Amino acid sequence: MSKTDTLPRTEELTSVDAPWNVIVHDDPVNLMQYVTFVIMKILATMKKATQLMMQVHQLGRSIVWTGERETAEFYTQQLQVHQLKTSLEKAE
Numbered sequence: 001m002s003k004t005d006t007l008p009r010t011e012e013l014t015s016v017d018a019p020w021n022v023i024v025h026d027d028p029v030n031l032m033q034y035v036t037f038v039i040m041k042i043l044a045t046m047k048k049a050t051q052l053m054m055q056v057h058q059l060g061r062s063i064v065w066t067g068e069r070e071t072a073e074f075y076t077q078q079l080q081v082h083q084l085k086t087s088l089e090k091a092e
Contacts, residue, residue: 019091020072022065026056027085038082039064042075066091 024039032053040049043065055062065075072088079086 017069019066020069021063021089021091022072022075022079023061023087023089024052024056024064024079025085025087026060030084032057035084038079038084042078042082 024035035056036046036049036053039052040046043049044052052062052064064079065072069088076086076088
C-alpha cells in the first residue's frame, strides 16, 4: 500500500427497535380478581396489578408492560395462556 492509497470509510448503521406495548383488553369472561391475579403473577406487585386491572375495567384496555419486542412477545404469550385477551403493539 502506498502513501497515497486511501481506505474506504465504512460505518455501521444500527437502529434501535422501538419499544413494544403489551396490552390487556377488557372481556366479558374474566372476573376482575382473576385479571388482577394473573397480572400480579406475571408482571407486577399486587398494588400495580390492581391499578392495571382497573384501567382494563374502566377504559377497556391497559398497557401492562413496555419494552423490547422479544420480552413483550413472551409476556403476551404468558397472559394469553391464562386466557386474558392480550395484544402487542409498537409503542409510539
